[in-house]
Each structure stands twice: as structure tokens, then as C-alpha cells.
Amino acid sequence: MKQQHSPIDGSQADVVLAGVEKRYGNTIALRSMDLSIERGELFALLGPSGCGKSTTLRLIAGFEQPSAGRVFVRGNDVTRIPSSKRNFGIVFQGFALFPHMTVAQNVGFGLRMRKLQKSEMKQRVMSALELVGLDHLADRYPRQLSGGQQQRAALARAIVIEPDVLVLDEPMSALDKILRDRMQVEIRRIQQRLKMTTILVTHDQEEALGMADRVGVLNGGRIEQVGTPRSIYETPRTTFVATFLGASNLLTGKVEGYDGAQAAISVAGRVISIPRGGLERGATVPLSLRPEKIRLCAHSPFMGKVKEMTYKGSTTYVEVDVNGVSFAISGDSAQIRGQHCEVGNLVGLEWDARDVVVLEDVAS
């Protein structure tokens, strides 16, 4: 194997994609992707259906070859290494447990391929099963397991080989909501205990934000933004990221000028100032403002009529029309009731200047 250092950062990065592209005939599944995943972190690939998550994962795992670009693992170019030699642990969508083998045989398969001694194999299988809490079901067949148990078995099978990288493809999609929440916590616990570099593919934003150290948002075969869950949620870079992760008010603003480091931007006929430089005077910019960042008040420059109210238990959803621009607000039910908020009433809106995020693309 040819040793080669990654062009990005060889020391800390465990998995590096450099300019990776994938075409199927005329369709481009991935376009020129650069991605670097650090050692020991849980990295979530998040995106809607058909955006190329599985494709990325299959390239990383070695089931497909990229049309262009390279894949590095711990500094080694593995682009041409088959999956069987990459030492990745993979939990497949639907688990892909071998139906004709018991749980123990499933978990032991990777060790068998590595020609381990019987006694050591048995011991490692048992300790992996213990880790996922499945040691009492070692002799069952997959069809005799519940969904959650199958998932644990698949996880044990992937981690028992002590993989360089653990890859999870939509691991919770076959589970119901309650089980999903429990497995999220559990997978995270195991991952942190083993300090295993992990890539999680999901279309569920809650799962990605709740479990990952860092999230990469994928759209149309392109990485739109990479960052911590918090930074991705609070400062989305594009319209797509802003809307895909939770609800957002997408506003259009016009750059009126600068007041020191503050940009003055007009929105819905009012001027607000945002701590942000580098914007061209007179330009139209897309803005994002999360509904839960908006508070109702009695007096504000932004006064509007309540168009719609939906009570949702602890929170209430309100839609307010300000000069023909519609604002969605989601807030604490008690606080909103305190503001005499009823359909047809006039209310004021306020928010912190830093909660308005200037997006980089043109809002459609």
C-alpha cells in the first residue's frame, strides 16, 4: 500500500475525502466533496432523501469507487482498497444480519475472517454482546429478535472487530420513536466509551443534532455546511440549512449602510442593525430568523396583526403580518397569553440583533 499524506490535515483527521465525485451515468450523485472527520468524533451526515448520503457512505466504506477524487483513512490512500481490507465497522440500514447465523455467529463473523483463535473469539464476542446488553440472547437467530435487539446485534458485530471507523447508515430508521430515543443515547454512550471515530448517516435532524460532535449538511450531492450542532442551528449559512434544520423565517433585507461594525439592513419597511461586515451597500440579502428567537411585546418598531394562532401545549405558534411580511413565532404559551395575543390584535415583535443571520445564497 502506498503511504500518502492527506492534503488537508494528516495528524488528527481519521477519514478524509478529497475532491470526491460520483456519477452514475449522467446523474451526478456527489460533486467535488471535501470532508475531514477527526479522530474519535461522532460525525453526522445529514440531508434529505436522495441527497447522496448513502453514496458518500458507500464510497467511504469501499463498496463503490469514486469517479474522481481520493479517500484517505489515517493518512493512507484507500481509494482502491476493497471494503474487506479497510477495517470499517458498518451498521447497515435494515441491519443486514445474516439470517442463517445466530447472534453469536453474526458477531463472530468478522473475527472468523481475521482467523482468530476460538477461545479469544468467544471471549471477544461475549464482551461485545455484554457491551450492547445482548449476552443472554447469543444463541438466538436474527428473526427471533425484536427490532431494537437486532440493532444491538448489528452494532456488536460492527464494533467487535475494533474498527478504525464505525459507520452507521440510518441506524434508527427501522425503530419506533421511543426505541429510537433510547438507542440514540445508548449508541452515543458506547461510542464515547470506545472513543471510536464514527460516521452517522441520517435524515433526522434531531438525531444528528442530539448525537453528533459535528454535523455535515448535504444537499443535492454537495456539502452545504459543516460545524457543531449548535453553530449549524444558530448560524446556518444557506437557505437550505436554515429550513432543513427546524423552522425559520426567511426574510429579504436590503443593505442600507454601515454604522461602525453594524450593518443597517431594512426589513419589512423597518431598519435593523446586525453585527456583520463585508456586505455590499444596496445589495439584497436573504436573512434567517428562528421563530423561537422572536418575543412578543407591547411596543416595538415591528408592529403587526395576528393572523393565526395554534396552541401546541407548552408552546404556541403565532403568525403575524408586518407590512405584508409574514413572521412565524413560536414561544412559551404562558408568555404569549400574557401579551394579549389574539387573532386580529396588534402586537409588537422583538429579538436580539445577533439572532438575525445573513445567508449566503439568494433566497428563492
Add this chain to the structure above:
Amino acid sequence: MRRMVLYSAVGISAFLTLVPIFLVLVQAFSAGEMLTFPLPGLSVKWFVRAYTVPEIRESFLFSVILAVVSSVFSVMLALCGALYVSRNGGVLSRLVTILALVPLVFPAFILGLALLFFFKAGGVNAKLGLLIAHIVISIPYAFRPLVEALKETPLSLEEAAQSLGAGPLSSFVLVTFPQIAAGVGTAWVFCFVVSFSELSATLFLAGPGAMTLPVELFSYLEFQGDQLVVAAASTAQVLLTLGMVFLGNRVFRRR
């Protein structure tokens, strides 16, 4: 009225398709000296007599061997094709599918003639010729169940094996094959039955030392041989075939 039409059609169809076979089976156990109805008594003497005719005995054995060997080859070739088709798209995949299924609709009679001339030109002997012909004719019968079995086996199983360190061969042997074993068994039984009863192409290609039972029976009938001997040999053939199919269903039934 409508009932009458339905039931009479069912009755006529059952008569046309089942009764001739049934009568052959019944007559084979006749204790008489010629075809008679009703039977004068039951015996197995015609089976013994059929066995004492060397041509029939030898052709029966040859048919069994030919069916076993040719079905093994057709299953292997069809399995290769089915593996490729179920995992790849594209021109090559479509070509394999078409070519593997065409012998199903192409008249075997004409294929036999074509192979006769081809083998004559190439100097292929009769035994090898029959083997090849039977492989070609039975490939479609193996290809279809195999493609179906492979379609039902998710590719992710094989990928899981490979990600755990299994090479292409061991992931096939240890993981994929156990999933499709029932399909392979069914395919093999189909091929065996097709080869064992093949007559149209074999008619051209059989020769001295390479004579199958159906062809032997045909010439025996044409030259006015004893009809009850033919009945007994036919019965042996039918029973062996149905036994194979029954066993196949038992052994290879889907879990």
C-alpha cells in the same frame, strides 16, 4: 348453464391432459399380454421385461447420468449469469438475460438440427453433443429461479460480510449461497426434469452409445415394439421425475 359450461371445460381439460398419462401408468401394471381395459390383473412383470431389454436399460441409465451432469453444468452457468444480472445493470446484463432466456422460446427441434450440423462440422462426439444441447436447453429453467432468489437476497448482506473482512469468494460461500440454496436446489430439479424428458433436440443428436430413454422409446414405438414394455419404461420415467420434484419440494421448501 354457466356452471355447466365451466365444469364441462374443466372436465374435458382434465381428461385431455391427465388421462393419457394416467392410462400409461395403469397399463404398466397389467398382468395381461397386451393393452386391455379393464386390466385383467396387476403385476410388475412388464417392468421386469422392460429391464431385460438391453437398449431400454442402457438408455435409462444414460438418461439419468446425462440429466445429472447437464443439470449441474446448467445451474453453474445460470448461477454465474444470475449473479451478474442481479448485481449489475447495463448492456452486458441485458445481453445475459436475453441469451439465457431465448432457448426457452426457441424451438428445441430446430436447435437440435442446428447443433447436429455444427457438431458434425466440428467433429464433436454424440455424448458431448447431447451434454451441450441439454445444458443450453435447461439454462433458462435454472436462470429464472436463481435470479428471483438473488433478488430476494439483499445485497447489503454481502456487503456486510465484505466490510467484516470477507473476500468476494468467502462472502458468497458463507453468506449469499446459504440464502439462495433453496433456489439453487429448485433450479437443479427443474434442469434435471427438463433434461430427463427432453426429446426434440435429442432426437437429432442421439446416436449409438448415446441414446436417451425418450428417444429409445420413440424408435421402439415407431418400429412396433411391445407397447406394454414402453408403458413400463414410461412409468419408470414419470415416477422418477415426479419423485425428484416431490423430494425437491420437500428438501428445498422455503423456510
Add this chain to the structure above:
Amino acid sequence: MIPAYYKAPRTLLAILPLCFLALFFLVPVGYLFILSFVEGNAFGGAHWTFTTANYTGMLGDRFYIVIAVRTISISLIACVLNVILAFPVALFAARLQSVWKSVFLTIATVPLMVSNIVRAFGWVVILGRRGILNSVLQFFAPQMVLRQHLFSIQAICFGLLTITLPFTIMFLTNAVSGIDRKNIEAAESLGATRWGVFYHIILPLTKSALASGLMVVFFLTLSAYVTVTLLGGPRYKTLVGFIYDYSATLRWPQAAALSFVLLGIGLAFAGIVQLLVSERKK
């Protein structure tokens, strides 16, 4: 881009059966085609003179025309009888409960596993001079003169139905079973008679299965040499009989040409059936 170790064994999987079938199916049939354009007695010597005489000779010969018409007629009769018998059977089978339906299908497919020679021989047992039909007749009317029932068009048709009916029954039963009962009930609720239901609902929905069934029947009957020979005798030869005789008497180019005439007839029929099916679709 995709490395060799990854791709080569996969391609080999396709290449193996492809080569085998190309060599032992495509090439021989191609060779047969070439042979059909070689001069009549070229095979005694080494002369490969190309000619179309094998085909044109047949067209001009009344004898071949008679045989061809007989062959086609027999196949068409078999097709018609198949449809008349198999449709009611399929309607009957489609209404069976699931257990009985699988019993039905098992019984219906048993004949497919029995060699054609046995099935033809079954009719010899029934219709032959010393066959079961005659012994029954003699039992009831001892003074009657016994006739040979074999070697007739009827005998051929019986034999061909024995071979082809299981296919049509299987095709049509699957197609009729696939029709949603609600469609039929909807038509009935709209006032359709039983015949109307059949003509407007069942027939259009089973058309393509019927078409494939008919094509199978036509091809099978065209090339049913053994059945026609045993049950038709020397008097009622069809085209396949001559193909066999020519090949036995080493008139290979004629046998080859006749084979392609046979294939041509089959393909023409298949084309017409396809045309009818697709035209009705509009």
C-alpha cells in the same frame, strides 16, 4: 478507474454463460442459416455455392404449400381449442380458495414434467387398434368392426392439446387470478351481464397473458415432431416431419431452409398476435 480486482471476476460471471450460449446457440443457428443458402448436394463434395434455390424451390412447389397450409391449420386449430378450453378452466380456478387453487395448479402442472413421448404414447394406448377405446367399444358392441383411430387429424389435435393445454391454463389462471374482484363487481353493479363482464373486463385484462399463451402454443405445435409422427402417421406429415426426413437423408441445406421457413411462420404468427394485442390497447 475501478480497479481490476474489483471488476474482472464480476465481468467473468457474465462472460462465462455468454460465451457458452453464443458458441452453442447463436453460432449453430447462424451456421444453419448459412447452410440454408448452400446448393443442394454441396455436402457430398466440398462445393460451397450460394443459392436461394432451397427457398424459391419450395415456394413454387404445390406439395410444400399443401404441407405448410396443413401445418398452419393444425396449429391454429390447437390455438382455438386451447382458448375455448383454457378460459373457462382459468375462470373456474381463479375462484378457488387459496389451498384448492394451489392443489389445482400442482395437478395442472404435473403433465409439464412428463416427457412428450409418454404423453403421445398415452394417446396410442387410448386410440390404437388394440387400444382402450376399441376394447371398450368391443365390450359394449361385440359385433362392431374395429377401426384404427390413430393416424388422423383428430388424434394429432388430442395429442397437441395434451402438450399445450397445461401452458395456456397456467398462463390464464395466473392472469385471471390477478384481476381485482372489485373491478368485476364494479362492472356488475353498473349493469354488465356476465358476458359483458367477460368481454369488457376479463378479456382486456388478460389479453397479454393470452397472447403469450397463444405464441407458446403455436411454437410448440409447429415443432411437435414426435406427437405428430406417432399420432398422425405417415399420412399426416407436417413441416417438421420433412425437416427430420431431410436431415436423415443428408439433404441438409433443404432441412435448414425448411427450418427457417418454420421459424418464419412462427414469428409471423407472433407478430400478428402482438399487433392485435397492442392495437386493442388504444
